[in-house]
Amino acid sequence: MTETIIVPLNKLDVDPKNVRKTYRADGIIELAASIKADGILQDPVVRKGDKKGRYFVTAGGRRLAALNALAESGDIAKDAPIQCKLKDGNAEAISLAENVMREGMSAADQFLAYTKMADDGMSIAEIAARFGTTETMVRKRLALGRVSPVLMDLYRDEKMSLDQLSAFTITDDHEAQERVWNDLPSYNRHASYIREALTGEGVRATDKRVRFLGGLDAYEAAGGSVKRDLFDEDGGYALDVVMLDSLVAQRLEAEAETVRAEGWKWVEITSDLPYDAFHSYGRRYPKPVDLGEEEQAEFDKLTAEYDELAELLNADAADEDAEPRLDAIEERLEQLRNRAEAYEPDAFEIGGAIITLANGGAIRIERGLVRPEDQPKRGTAKAQDSDDSEAESGKPKINHSAALIEDLTAQKTAALRIELANNPDIALAAVVHAMLSRVVGSGYGVHSALQISVTCEHIEGSMKQPDASKALAELESMRENWGHKIPGNPADLWEWCLDQTRDDLLVLLAFAAAHSVNAVEGKYSGDRKDAFAHANQLGQALNVDMTTWFEPTGAAYFSHINKQSIEAVIAEVKGAEAATSIRAAGKKAEAVAVAERMVANTGWLPEPVRIPAADNDMPAEFPEAAE
Numbered sequence: 001m002t003e004t005i006i007v008p009l010n011k012l013d014v015d016p017k018n019v020r021k022t023y024r025a026d027g028i029i030e031l032a033a034s035i036k037a038d039g040i041l042q043d044p045v046v047r048k049g050d051k052k053g054r055y056f057v058t059a060g061g062r063r064l065a066a067l068n069a070l071a072e073s074g075d076i077a078k079d080a081p082i083q084c085k086l087k088d089g090n091a092e093a094i095s096l097a098e099n100v101m102r103e104g105m106s107a108a109d110q111f112l113a114y115t116k117m118a119d120d121g122m123s124i125a126e127i128a129a130r131f132g133t134t135e136t137m138v139r140k141r142l143a144l145g146r147v148s149p150v151l152m153d154l155y156r157d158e159k160m161s162l163d164q165l166s167a168f169t170i171t172d173d174h175e176a177q178e179r180v181w182n183d184l185p186s187y188n189r190h191a192s193y194i195r196e197a198l199t200g201e202g203v204r205a206t207d208k209r210v211r212f213l214g215g216l217d218a219y220e221a222a223g224g225s226v227k228r229d230l231f232d233e234d235g236g237y238a239l240d241v242v243m244l245d246s247l248v249a250q251r252l253e254a255e256a257e258t259v260r261a262e263g264w265k266w267v268e269i270t271s272d273l274p275y276d277a278f279h280s281y282g283r284r285y286p287k288p289v290d291l292g293e294e295e296q297a298e299f300d301k302l303t304a305e306y307d308e309l310a311e312l313l314n315a316d317a318a319d320e321d322a323e324p325r326l327d328a329i330e331e332r333l334e335q336l337r338n339r340a341e342a343y344e345p346d347a348f349e350i351g352g353a354i355i356t357l358a359n360g361g362a363i364r365i366e367r368g369l370v371r372p373e374d375q376p377k378r379g380t381a382k383a384q385d386s387d388d389s390e391a392e393s394g395k396p397k398i399n400h401s402a403a404l405i406e407d408l409t410a411q412k413t414a415a416l417r418i419e420l421a422n423n424p425d426i427a428l429a430a431v432v433h434a435m436l437s438r439v440v441g442s443g444y445g446v447h448s449a450l451q452i453s454v455t456c457e458h459i460e461g462s463m464k465q466p467d468a469s470k471a472l473a474e475l476e477s478m479r480e481n482w483g484h485k486i487p488g489n490p491a492d493l494w495e496w497c498l499d500q501t502r503d504d505l506l507v508l509l510a511f512a513a514a515h516s517v518n519a520v521e522g523k524y525s526g527d528r529k530d531a532f533a534h535a536n537q538l539g540q541a542l543n544v545d546m547t548t549w550f551e552p553t554g555a556a557y558f559s560h561i562n563k564q565s566i567e568a569v570i571a572e573v574k575g576a577e578a579a580t581s582i583r584a585a586g587k588k589a590e591a592v593a594v595a596e597r598m599v600a601n602t603g604w605l606p607e608p609v610r611i612p613a614a615d616n617d618m619p620a621e622f623p624e625a626a627e
Helices: 025-038 061-072 089-102 109-119 124-130 135-145 149-156 164-170 174-183 190-197 208-213 215-223 241-260 293-314 321-341 345-350 378-393 404-423 424-439 469-483 490-499 502-514 526-540 564-574 576-584 588-600
Strands: 002-008 012-013 045-048 055-059 081-087 226-228 236-238 265-270 354-356 363-370
Touching: 012 061, 025 061, 025 124, 045 089, 055 061, 055 081, 109 135, 109 149, 109 564, 124 135, 135 164, 149 164, 149 174, 149 576, 164 174, 164 190, 164 588, 174 190, 190 321, 208 215, 208 241, 208 345, 208 354, 215 226, 241 265, 241 354, 241 363, 293 321, 293 469, 424 502, 469 502, 564 576, 564 588, 576 588
Parallel strands: 012 055, 045 081, 265 354
Antiparallel strands: 002 081, 045 055, 226 236, 354 363
16 A cells, blocks of 8 residues: 655655665765756655654665755755655565666667757756756767767667767767768777768877877967867867968977077978888987086986986875976986087088977987988998008908808807807897897897897787776886986997896896787787787786786776677676676666676686686686675
8 A cells, every 4th residue: 555645854764674775976966956956756665664753765765865965955954845655565575676677768868858958948057957967978968969860779779889979979960970880881880980080181189299289279279170079088189280280390390490500411390200211311329428527416316316206106106296306307317418428520510300209299309310312431431441551551451252251250150159158147238238229229220249139019009098008108107217228329238238237137138028028819810829828828927917907997898899798797707697787788888887887896807818827717706896
């Protein structure tokens, strides 16, 4: 039997038999805003409490929490009259029925409802206040609601993911949206490809040219046209590429004037430089110049402080002032380094400089480059000097046949091999030198007698979110730290390696060798199965804990697999019964959110990223996530 009654708010208590124990804090805030605007749309279900005049809320715990929040903020009275339904029966069954039998609103319907409210005259601020959410979230829902109805129907029918639908919000042109969806092959409809197809020749905000100018805001302030993307963390696109390149060229030219004042024969600017651009150039490097005693002491002191701060930052043990101080030290050290070396006069007579942009948008200046036509004919001059010297000395010239030269140098090689085999310290320096020449430099123009090389694959292109990779960030930090110590002139690298301690050489060996590791399983890497097996053995030897470096979040993992696979993951982690929550989720976006929450803090990882135990056994169960 059910009866409608009025109960003062301060007479309502949480029912211990209410089966739902957990609520999102944000959800309570949103519900409170809705109740404040529209009242309670569904009466709470109550039963008589243990004390006279009090009632337990069997169904409606979220409503009670929201009402109490409104009372605490003074929006309603603490004894405000609340219309309730008094219902007899099994309290647990009533509570379970209310929570399990209801079906959440389709996300597509929600987007369209927000759009209808905005079209009817409600401002973004009013909508946000009414539903207890942020204006940014309202803008995103409005943008989704304005996507082509044809595409919205595909999303509603689960033939399109939320990521894909979000990508179409970059433009309001429904015809263009539908054309891009139909033109892209079904296997290549990733959100990033959709954005690229819709922006045409636009330049992403992450492009080094945009970063060099100070970001999209700076480009737009200079008069450039921009297309914003609410769902792209990178911000959007610069549409006027000609203007963008012109602005970049103006700033580079200003830098070029300073470099020209140094006296180089030529100076060029370019925003982009091919990887092999320097292969045809010769090079002149600055020569060391002794610093004065005071400057050398300052240099040594700052270097020690820099190393100490960098170590603290890598260990997450530094205070908030450490990073700005590190930048200041780096700037001063660079000034001192520039004073500690100088180019010889002939370098300016025949050499030049190229001013370009590094990947992050910083200015990169390559000095001392010598064009092929400007390089001295040193071989001819050397031969002439040798002939003149022999003629003056009266000594006869010794001629060696090619076969004899090969024999003699083979003898020399054998002697070098046995001597190196007997001197592990020099051997270590030689191996590190050969590997570093490929890792920290271009690898060209640096010669080693050792036939050792490092193949370093650029794995960023294989990642969907390389900027989010903790391991890549850590490796780049290590590279930057060593970059301040390793000499820039490849000709100085050998002597530098010889001066290092065995401990430092071992660290450098590990650093260089690490760049050669490749466990990427691409589409055409079937012939590397043994290498992949060794990669797992390597991980076992290193005791790698992949949970430190990768977390299966919605963005990093679940949004990239289908709903059936998500269900299989939850079954593996939590059991078959828990997996029904994925089946019950209305849309894939909801399934992704549920899966992310259920897998968080369990230690579960997708199979391709796991380092299997030595016996190839993976744990059958995973610990429960903390609620």
